[in-house]
Amino acid sequence: MIKLNNIVKIYNPKKANEFKALHEVSCEINDGEMIAIIGKSGAGKSTLLHILACIDSYQEGEYIIDETLVKNLSERQYAKIRNEKIGMVMQDFALVEDFTALENVMIPLNFSKQKIKGKKEKALAALKSVGIEDLAKKPCNKLSGGQKQRVAIARAIVNEPSMILADEPTGALDSKTSEEIMDLFKSLNKHGKTIVIVTHDPKIANQCDRIIEISDGRILS
Amino acid sequence: MVLYSFKLNKKFAFTNLFVALQLSVALILMIITVSSIMSRIDDYLPLRKVLSSQGKCVYVSEVNYINDTRFSFTVEDILNAEKNISEIYSGYKTPLVPSGTENYDHSYSYSRNMAELYTPRMLKGKWLDKADKDSDVLEVVVSDSDNYDIGDIISFYNLNNEEKTYSAKVIGILADDAKVLGLEGSNENVLDFRDMYKHMESECFFFSSEQIEKMRIGLTLYGQMFVTYKNNLNDSELLDLNRNLYKYGSNLGLSDELNINSKNYIKEDIILIFPIALCVLFLVVISEVVAVSIQTKRELKFYAVLNICGATKKHCIIINLLCSLFVSLVGIIIAVIFVLINYNSLSSSFIINFDFVQIFVCSIIVIMNMLLSVIIPYKILSKKAIIEVLKK
Ligand SMILES: Nc1ncnc2c1ncn2[C@@H]1O[C@H](COP(=O)(O)OP(=O)(O)O)[C@@H](O)[C@H]1O
Numbered sequence A: 001m002i003k004l005n006n007i008v009k010i011y012n013p014k015k016a017n018e019f020k021a022l023h024e025v026s027c028e029i030n031d032g033e034m035i036a037i038i039g040k041s042g043a044g045k046s047t048l049l050h051i052l053a054c055i056d057s058y059q060e061g062e063y064i065i066d067e068t069l070v071k072n073l074s075e076r077q078y079a080k081i082r083n084e085k086i087g088m089v090m091q092d093f094a095l096v097e098d099f100t101a102l103e104n105v106m107i108p109l110n111f112s113k114q115k116i117k118g119k120k121e122k123a124l125a126a127l128k129s130v131g132i133e134d135l136a137k138k139p140c141n142k143l144s145g146g147q148k149q150r151v152a153i154a155r156a157i158v159n160e161p162s163m164i165l166a167d168e169p170t171g172a173l174d175s176k177t178s179e180e181i182m183d184l185f186k187s188l189n190k191h192g193k194t195i196v197i198v199t200h201d202p203k204i205a206n207q208c209d210r211i212i213e214i215s216d217g218r219i220l221s
Numbered sequence B: 001m002v003l004y005s006f007k008l009n010k011k012f013a014f015t016n017l018f019v020a021l022q023l024s025v026a027l028i029l030m031i032i033t034v035s036s037i038m039s040r041i042d043d044y045l046p047l048r049k050v051l052s053s054q055g056k057c058v059y060v061s062e063v064n065y066i067n068d069t070r071f072s073f074t075v076e077d078i079l080n081a082e083k084n085i086s087e088i089y090s091g092y093k094t095p096l097v098p099s100g101t102e103n104y105d106h107s108y109s110y111s112r113n114m115a116e117l118y119t120p121r122m123l124k125g126k127w128l129d130k131a132d133k134d135s136d137v138l139e140v141v142v143s144d145s146d147n148y149d150i151g152d153i154i155s156f157y158n159l160n161n162e163e164k165t166y167s168a169k170v171i172g173i174l175a176d177d178a179k180v181l182g183l184e185g186s187n188e189n190v191l192d193f194r195d196m197y198k199h200m201e202s203e204c205f206f207f208s209s210e211q212i213e214k215m216r217i218g219l220t221l222y223g224q225m226f227v228t229y230k231n232n233l234n235d236s237e238l239l240d241l242n243r244n245l246y247k248y249g250s251n252l253g254l255s256d257e258l259n260i261n262s263k264n265y266i267k268e269d270i271i272l273i274f275p276i277a278l279c280v281l282f283l284v285v286i287s288e289v290v291a292v293s294i295q296t297k298r299e300l301k302f303y304a305v306l307n308i309c310g311a312t313k314k315h316c317i318i319i320n321l322l323c324s325l326f327v328s329l330v331g332i333i334i335a336v337i338f339v340l341i342n343y344n345s346l347s348s349s350f351i352i353n354f355d356f357v358q359i360f361v362c363s364i365i366v367i368m369n370m371l372l373s374v375i376i377p378y379k380i381l382s383k384k385a386i387i388e389v390l391k392k
């Protein structure tokens, strides 16, 4: 369960190029929901997602994830949340291009605080669940866009986080591949994962349980 | 993390090889400069004690003639005559000649204190200071490694009494480039400690003076003799002693003068070499800064990816550090290989020694490298949120 209370995000605070990207944003996301965040380019969708993903900070308000207040934590604590509770999928895949698919998927396991047995088997299982276990040994720069995004999703789920955050996951893909990726998200959602997808494509948004629209750093609905 | 740093290294193998090479060049340069400073100091240090006390360096030639009469002094003669002398350090000639040869004039000995002052570079075995005072057989150190080995027995006859022969056991062999102290065969101007050493050109034999005396073979004072004076002499006693010493040979200089000259020579050397060493250090710092910055910046996206997967900045810095550690290791290995090769084959082309000082200086360079490869990534990664890297 996720709660945002009056989140304010200011880029470059107290500088000439100060910019308020989020204005007192509040919302709740329940476990197991599949949510779309939509809005025009520059509306603040990515900013919101980055805050949810604990890779960016905010100035005011509260972000609560499973009863933990995510504010002024140490870098290690942030890293732990990213590692254990959140799976991140980016538009440009954010893969290490010269690593193989398997090596990419193993990254979260290698930074886990817990002792994980059978890392390789776990990573292979994640690749299998996104349907590309046969590509495990291939370097990512030899994969197609759709395949890369599957690797990214496998990496997002390998540590079994409760929430997957995706920033325009289909933005760089053709419509057929986009459909396949959406099907993957939907099936993950069926298995109980909370899914938040940032998109500006209504076709994608309409496949979700709920739509949050952002405009100029404010939530409209 | 070791794995990731290894992968980074593989990716940047080419540039990193050059970083490693420049580190090894820096290490080698440092070893050479430090060695050349140390080698000079090494020759001075044995003489420091003698040159720092009040005294004089006297050149004693083998034979003295007064009114066409040939005679020579012994240390006892001098000590008996000059009550204000504290100690005499001297070399000797002995009349021993290898049997079956006419190889005269190549047998030397040292007073024990002189033998203890300086141990020449040995190829094998021990120097005279470790000779057995009470031994019943003669022990000899030879300068020729081709014809003799440790434990060999060499037979000698006495030039003054050819009937008498002696067996001597080889206990040490000098290195080819060994210098010995005080046997300079001339009385030219002696300016500093350099003039008190001599390379032995031909086959030479060095005996323990105690053993020679015990067997009554005969010792003749020879070469540079260091005389130290008793403390607290008044001016007139000093003047007398300085003057009296002319009786025993040509006077080469007062210890203080020689000491000052020696120190100046070393200082000159350090003043010349120190800026070079500093420049090397400076170059190492600059190129390390550049190399680490470039590598960190090139890998920012990699670190950003690790970051969203749960890595902290610390993890990234450690990966970077391990990377540099590996590169430094390669650099060190290259330098060590160079030093070893040099030791074995080109030993005369560079002065290279590997001692504590060299290890210390090299450690400083390596530690500096390590520090830089922590500080620079830290600065770069701290400058802005890692997420900004992914936005572009
Ligand atoms: N690092 C930054 N510094 C200043 N302004 C930023 C920064 N990142 C984003 N912004 C601004 O914040 C606003 C929201 O950006 P973003 O959340 O990326 O929008 P989008 O909805 O397109 O994902 C944009 O106007 C953008 O220019």
Ligand SMILES: [Mg+2]
Residues within 6 Å of the ligand: A045, A046, A047
């Ligand atoms: Mg965006």
